[in-house]
Amino acid sequence: MPIPLLDLKRQYEPIREEVERKLAEVAASQYFILGPEVESFEKEAASWLGVEHAVGVASGTDALLVALMALDIGPGDEVVLPTFTFFATAGVVARLGATPVFVDIEPADFNIDPSVIADRLTDRTKAVIPVHLFGQSADVAAILEAAGEVPVIEDCAQSWGSDFAGRYTGGHGVMGAFSFFPSKNLGGFGDGGLVTTRDAELAATLKQLRVHGQSGAYLHPRVGGNFRLDALQAAVLRVKLPHVQRWIQGRRANAMRYVDRFTQAGLDKVLGLPAALPGRGHTFNQLVIRAPRRDELRQHLVERGIGCAVYYPLPLHLQPCFAALGHREGDFPVAEAASREVIALPVFPELTEDEIGQVVGAIAEFYGR
Numbered sequence: 001m002p003i004p005l006l007d008l009k010r011q012y013e014p015i016r017e018e019v020e021r022k023l024a025e026v027a028a029s030q031y032f033i034l035g036p037e038v039e040s041f042e043k044e045a046a047s048w049l050g051v052e053h054a055v056g057v058a059s060g061t062d063a064l065l066v067a068l069m070a071l072d073i074g075p076g077d078e079v080v081l082p083t084f085t086f087f088a089t090a091g092v093v094a095r096l097g098a099t100p101v102f103v104d105i106e107p108a109d110f111n112i113d114p115s116v117i118a119d120r121l122t123d124r125t126k127a128v129i130p131v132h133l134f135g136q137s138a139d140v141a142a143i144l145e146a147a148g149e150v151p152v153i154e155d156c157a158q159s160w161g162s163d164f165a166g167r168y169t170g171g172h173g174v175m176g177a178f179s180f181f182p183s184k185n186l187g188g189f190g191d192g193g194l195v196t197t198r199d200a201e202l203a204a205t206l207k208q209l210r211v212h213g214q215s216g217a218y219l220h221p222r223v224g225g226n227f228r229l230d231a232l233q234a235a236v237l238r239v240k241l242p243h244v245q246r247w248i249q250g251r252r253a254n255a256m257r258y259v260d261r262f263t264q265a266g267l268d269k270v271l272g273l274p275a276a277l278p279g280r281g282h283t284f285n286q287l288v289i290r291a292p293r294r295d296e297l298r299q300h301l302v303e304r305g306i307g308c309a310v311y312y313p314l315p316l317h318l319q320p321c322f323a324a325l326g327h328r329e330g331d332f333p334v335a336e337a338a339s340r341e342v343i344a345l346p347v348f349p350e351l352t353e354d355e356i357g358q359v360v361g362a363i364a365e366f367y368g369r
């Protein structure tokens with residue numbers, strides 16, 4: 001039997017009735033834009049995450065975009081972010097006419113290297129965006145210290161439920177941006193996102209920005225856009241929210257099973273396994289290992305019906321659309337090495353022990369163990 005990288009049907013089956021009932025309720029109400037489902041979800045999400053305010057938006061990308069817009073970031077401004085992340089983290093900066101200022105990552109956890117942030121700050125730096133990549137919290141304390149007065153916006157797209165020093169990601173910086181893309185820890189039935197903040201004024205600005213910057217009826221103090229979270233998505237997310245802690249525990253248990261089995265097979269000496277760093281919670285939105293001869297291993301797994309993926313094969317400083325920034329290969333060697341070595345394996349909560357055994361077996365076979 002093939003083993004998919006992600007099988008959302010297994011998550012859906014046990015909650016199907018609950019979700020369908022909820023969707024039918026929304027359909028009966030014909031209330032689709034903002035309204036009670038979105039407001040309830042925002043309250044429940046804020047309470048779950050331990051933040052004062054949560055503002056539902058149309059995607060994780062829009063969450064990052066409105067967060068930058070709320071800080072009035074635009075042409076001439078600079079935003080510091082890691083080069084090893086999903087495209088959106090930098091794309092939103094460029095879309096506003098600001099300049100993404102890339103920095104390298106730490107080899108142990110693939111997250112932004114706090115020790116190089118200070119060097120990249122100028123009087124034009126308007127934000128720092130750390131990404132809690134693959135679900136592992138970045139070193140928030142060191143990042144906040146390095147950023148100083150510069151606002152930190154956390155990219156929490158992959159880190160719903162990950163904590164740093166006892167507080168969830170999204171509650172450390174001035175804002176946190178979450179995604180409900182179906183593959184994330186908490187996934188909707190399509191696109192969705194959320195911005196968290198402890199600042200009431202920022203929350204009001206975010207709510208204004210998501211409805212074209214409108215304050216009253218057809219009065220626009222600022223230019224926003226249509227960045228709203230759908231009521232149907234909010235309804236699905238409300239049903240899923242009480243289950244997400246259990247799903248995260250499932251991901252963690254699976255990650256530990258991989259580490260145990262890799263170690264038993266002696267593969268801990270061949271592969272780079274996820275590092276358990278003190279205080280840095282990991283929810284394993286992705287289980288990413290470093291593998292020698294990565295592309296051949298990937299082919300080997302694909303031939304055996306085992307789902308896997310490379311996040312991310314090209315760091316952002318080398319993307320053609322950012323060529324004008326003048327970066328070249330060798331500028332960020334840690335990120336470039338990661339791009340050559342990483343591979344993500346199935347780790348979704350419903351994955352069975354037997355399936356994990358098969359994945360590890362196939363990898364052991366490839367390395368002749």
Ligand SMILES: *Cc1c(COP(=O)(O)O)cnc(C)c1O
Nearest residue numbers: 059060061086088157179180181
């Ligand atoms: C998924 C993701 C996003 C974007 O979220 P969408 O909901 O797909 O727009 C942003 N940053 C990171 C790190 C992501 O993984």
